[in-house]
Amino acid sequence: MSAVETTYREALRQALIDAMEQDPDIVVMGEEVGLYGGAYGVTKGMLEMFGPERILDTPISEPGFVGAAVGAAMSGLRPVVELMYVDFVGLVMDQLANQAAKIRYMFGGQIGVPMVLRSQGGTGRSAAAQHSQSLEAWMAHIPGLRVAMPATINDAYHLLRHALTLPDPVVFLEHKGLYTQKGMLDVSKPDGPWGKALVRRPGNDVTIVAYSKMVQESLIAADMLAAEGISAEVIDLRTLNPLDDATLVQSVRRTHRAIVVTEAHQTGGFSAELSARLHELCFDHLEEPVVRVAGEDIPIPVSPALERGSVPNAQLIAETGLWLVKRQAPGWAAE
Amino acid sequence: MTDNQLLLALYRDMRRIRSLEERVSEMFVRSETAGSMLHLSIGEESVAGVCRAMEAKDSFTTHHRGHGIFVARGAEPSRMLAEIAGKANGYCRGKGGSMHIADMGLGHLGANAIVGGGIAHAVGAALAYKRKKQKRVAVAFYGDGAMQQGILYESMNLAALWSLPVLFCCINNQYGMGTRVDRATANLAFDERARAFGLAGEIVDGSDVEQVHEAAERMLANARDGKPGLLVLTCYRFYGHARMDKSPYRDSAEEEQGRRRDPLQSARDKLIARKGAGAESLDALDAEIAAEMDNALEQAIAEHLPDIATMFEDVYAPDQPKPTPLRARLSAILSEMTR
Numbered sequence: 185m186s187a188v189e190t191t192y193r194e195a196l197r198q199a200l201i202d203a204m205e206q207d208p209d210i211v212v213m214g215e216e217v218g219l220y221g222g223a224y225g226v227t228k229g230m231l232e233m234f235g236p237e238r239i240l241d242t243p244i245s246e247p248g249f250v251g252a253a254v255g256a257a258m259s260g261l262r263p264v265v266e267l268m269y270v271d272f273v274g275l276v277m278d279q280l281a282n283q284a285a286k287i288r289y290m291f292g293g294q295i296g297v298p299m300v301l302r303s304q305g306g307t308g309r310s311a312a313a314q315h316s317q318s319l320e321a322w323m324a325h326i327p328g329l330r331v332a333m334p335a336t337i338n339d340a341y342h343l344l345r346h347a348l349t350l351p352d353p354v355v356f357l358e359h360k361g362l363y364t365q366k367g368m369l370d371v372s373k374p375d376g377p378w379g380k381a382l383v384r385r386p387g388n389d390v391t392i393v394a395y396s397k398m399v400q401e402s403l404i405a406a407d408m409l410a411a412e413g414i415s416a417e418v419i420d421l422r423t424l425n426p427l428d429d430a431t432l433v434q435s436v437r438r439t440h441r442a443i444v445v446t447e448a449h450q451t452g453g454f455s456a457e458l459s460a461r462l463h464e465l466c467f468d469h470l471e472e473p474v475v476r477v478a479g480e481d482i483p484i485p486v487s488p489a490l491e492r493g494s495v496p497n498a499q500l501i502a503e504t505g506l507w508l509v510k511r512q513a514p515g516w517a518a519e
Numbered sequence: 520m521t522d523n524q525l526l527l528a529l530y531r532d533m534r535r536i537r538s539l540e541e542r543v544s545e546m547f548v549r550s551e552t553a554g555s556m557l558h559l560s561i562g563e564e565s566v567a568g569v570c571r572a573m574e575a576k577d578s579f580t581t582h583h584r585g586h587g588i589f590v591a592r593g594a595e596p597s598r599m600l601a602e603i604a605g606k607a608n609g610y611c612r613g614k615g616g617s618m619h620i621a622d623m624g625l626g627h628l629g630a631n632a633i634v635g636g637g638i639a640h641a642v643g644a645a646l647a648y649k650r651k652k653q654k655r656v657a658v659a660f661y662g663d664g665a666m667q668q669g670i671l672y673e674s675m676n677l678a679a680l681w682s683l684p685v686l687f688c689c690i691n692n693q694y695g696m697g698t699r700v701d702r703a704t705a706n707l708a709f710d711e712r713a714r715a716f717g718l719a720g721e722i723v724d725g726s727d728v729e730q731v732h733e734a735a736e737r738m739l740a741n742a743r744d745g746k747p748g749l750l751v752l753t754c755y756r757f758y759g760h761a762r763m764d765k766s767p768y769r770d771s772a773e774e775e776q777g778r779r780r781d782p783l784q785s786a787r788d789k790l791i792a793r794k795g796a797g798a799e800s801l802d803a804l805d806a807e808i809a810a811e812m813d814n815a816l817e818q819a820i821a822e823h824l825p826d827i828a829t830m831f832e833d834v835y836a837p838d839q840p841k842p843t844p845l846r847a848r849l850s851a852i853l854s855e856m857t858r
């Protein structure tokens with residue numbers, strides 16, 4: 185089959201439909217996934233296609249239905265739970281981190297929890313402090329959970345399809361700013377295998393590591409840098425667990441410089457993990473310290489300009505790259 | 520106050536709620552709001568009956584659909600609208616917006632965008648009032664959706680166990696987003712749930728603001744004496760969940776039926792029938808309120824946006840160190856590069 189143009193939202197929906205057609209044990213559950221079609225429209229029309237036995241609208245009882253998904257996953261079903269906003273993960277962290285993530289291990293390998301928790305995060309809608317966060321670090325910190333964060337339309341489809349074949353719990357994090365974006369989907373051809381980071385743009389002078397929406401900002405930044413004569417390599421992590429540090433290391437040993445970009449807060453964020461690994465594994469190859477360009481360490485403000493100012497953008501990534509590679513200080517550089 | 524005087528006052532409160540919400544909607548159409556996550560309380564204005572029964576010293580928390588409650592508790596419409604527009608002089612300096620509006624001076628401990636998130640805060644406030652012997656009541660306002668949230672029941676249990684001056688007030692507008700309340704629970708007798716924990720529980724007709732006020736007055740008095748309760752207002756959410764939602768999940772016949780349960784219209788009809796006010800004087804009152812809200816809207820729109828540097832303020836107390844901005848950190852690293 186050849187590639188077709190579609191949206192991130194449609195690709196996710198298609199992945200769910202194709203997987204459900206193949207695997208009768210998959211059920212979708214969550215708030216507004218049925219009649220409403222999903223808060224961001226990912227499950228639109230699926231209630232009609234699969235019926236209320238497989239598309240379950242839940243009450244607003246997150247710990248209850250996520251816990252029920254864990255039990256169902258232990259008992260023959262493969263639930264896909266939609267958590268409407270990743271910010272609500274605070275409510276279900278016990279079921280995810282203490283239960284789903286640990287059941288296989290605590291019980292000596294007797295049983296797994298094959299479920300997918302889909303959610304979405306990020307800024308861009310003036311949705312304020314409780315509906316705009318990027319909380320992947322919370323989950324990436326927990327052994328036993330896989331974490332995927334697709335940046336492209338093709339990955340939205342294929343990573344979700346793959347997640348729905350895995351024996352262990354997967355946290356699948358989408359970005360609210362990507363749903364309506366268009367791109368090519370080839371259902372017969374994944375961008376790459378699950379667990380492998382991909383070079384989205386090759387380059388020689390600096391490596392930019394990102395995932396989810398920040399891949400796009402990084403690609404724009406690479407264009408800006410190219411105009412300044414700097415060749416930036418952009419790597420899309422795709423999954424945070426498994427974490428493919430080999431691809432990063434290979435790149436950074438060649439470029440000798442790296443910028444790690446996340447929308448999430450800097451302090452204690454996944455950018456810190458990436459930076460640490462690069463320092464550890466590329467120490468003798470680095471010309472400069474690995475630099476993190478991350479979200480400010482503040483709650484997300486509602487006012488649009490403040491919201492935009494609280495997270496990185498292409499401009500900031502490019503300015504950092506220019507400074508790092510060419511020692512050209514940006515306007516905001518402290519004296 | 521006579522019954523008619525009270526009803527007129529409640530009518531005025533309710534008209535101000537509706538009128539404000541209409542301006543929120545207009546502000547959105549004019550692209551002046553911060554985002555589109557705006558939840559209007561049109562159809563549930565009778566919450567004014569609870570607000571008016573509260574004393575000035577009482578406090579409250581609300582859910583995301585809290586504009587109406589706050590304006591009925593004395594909020595300045597222009598500063599509310601300014602917050603909804605993300606302006607610097609808004610109640611929360613443009614940080615919180617529609618779903619996080621608050622004003623400690625007016626006893627508003629905060630609107631919340633986590634369903635059920637503010638309920639326990641009212642219990643905690645009540646605990647503080649009891650310990651400090653302040654004779655204040657804290658009211659937790661929330662929607663029917665939160666009736667299925669576990670923290671509500673933990674909160675009810677605490678309130679009853681510790682005999683706290685708290686009133687749980689559920690605004691049952693029949694929907695949580697696209698989910699009609701009977702699709703969210705198998706037992707709609709919410710008052711029974713309260714009684715199961717040892718709280719008083721009552722369900723009142725939310726299209727009748729006098730009934731709401733009467734029940735609230737009584738239950739607030741009991742709460743003040745350490746007998747907490749749950750008051751459920753049965754209403755109908757006239758429009759979509761948020762400003763963009765066209766409610767495709769319910770049919771127009773149902774909506775038409777639901778909108779007939781209009782607390783504002785029924786208060787008006789009653790006032791006229793009971794000779795509490797004439798149609799003309801009510802029209803004049805409506806016009807006066809419309810002018811007030813138009814004014815507030817234009818004022819909010821004219822206000823300025825917050826300076827970008829203010830985003831680092833309020834993460835911690837003003838006398839505490841602020842978070843280091845990313846650009847300052849980058850500057851520190853990059854200026855250290857010597858090779």
Ligand SMILES: Cc1ncc(C[n+]2csc(CCOP(=O)(O)OP(=O)(O)O)c2C)c(N)n1
Pocket residue numbers: 215244246268272275558582583584632633634635661662663664665666692694695696756760
């Ligand atoms: C913990 C949590 N779950 C889900 C949501 C998404 N959400 C926002 S409002 C809402 C419906 C709430 O319904 P209800 O409590 O009846 O309040 P109403 O909107 O009807 O006023 C939902 C599901 C949320 N904000 N927080």
Ligand SMILES: [Mg+2]
Pocket residue numbers: 662663664690691692693694695696
């Ligand atoms: Mg409701």
